[in-house]
Amino acid sequence: AQSVSQHNHHVILSEAASLELGCNYSYGGTVNLFWYVQYPGQHLQLLLKYFSGDPLVKGIKGFEAEFIKSKFSFNLRKPSVQWSDTAEYFCAVNPAGNAGNMLTFGGGTRLMVKP
């Protein structure tokens, strides 16, 4: 069974700082990769996704993630964070072509951006 790990449980940054959140997965085959964001009091929203092609994926709100197959990683980045980026971020994985579509989530990273 696949697993997903997010190494940083809590991250505190000042506005304009750069962000990188780690995500590693364990699965031997081809995968689909996702980052979801959950703002305080709101539901999960898709931030970006990778299925195939260019390993550098751009998402909404200036976020991007890079899939490095050799490292089984899909780290999330943003060059300059804003206070409004305060949220919890979840990395998720499912095997490509999986008709069941089951997602395996990482433990989440709580990001707090200080104004």
Added chain:
Amino acid sequence: GAVVSQHPSWVICKSGTSVKIECRSLDFQATTMFWYRQFPKQSLMLMATSNEGSKATYEQGVEKDKFLINHASLTLSTLTVTSAHPEDSSFYICSATRLAGEGRETQYFGPGTRLLVL
């Protein structure tokens, strides 16, 4: 967009009662719906996968007689917590898959239902 709604958004009930939570895909037909549970400060844990017209597939450790899932149509799935107890208090979240091509489905999440069993 792809909007998923849940009803109710929160519910408080007495121990022993049953609670039904609805999950609807508002502007698309969902091939599959999922039910998750999220404990405070923890990640989402998949409870079951629901396909329209067939029995739900439950994850290991999830009691199917306790958490009844009915997937009546391509836009509606319901989760019924039967004979709820305080330990069932949690945040229940559904998601729906919008078919975008084989192996490229994306899950869209509902806002969640907070259940408190007294």
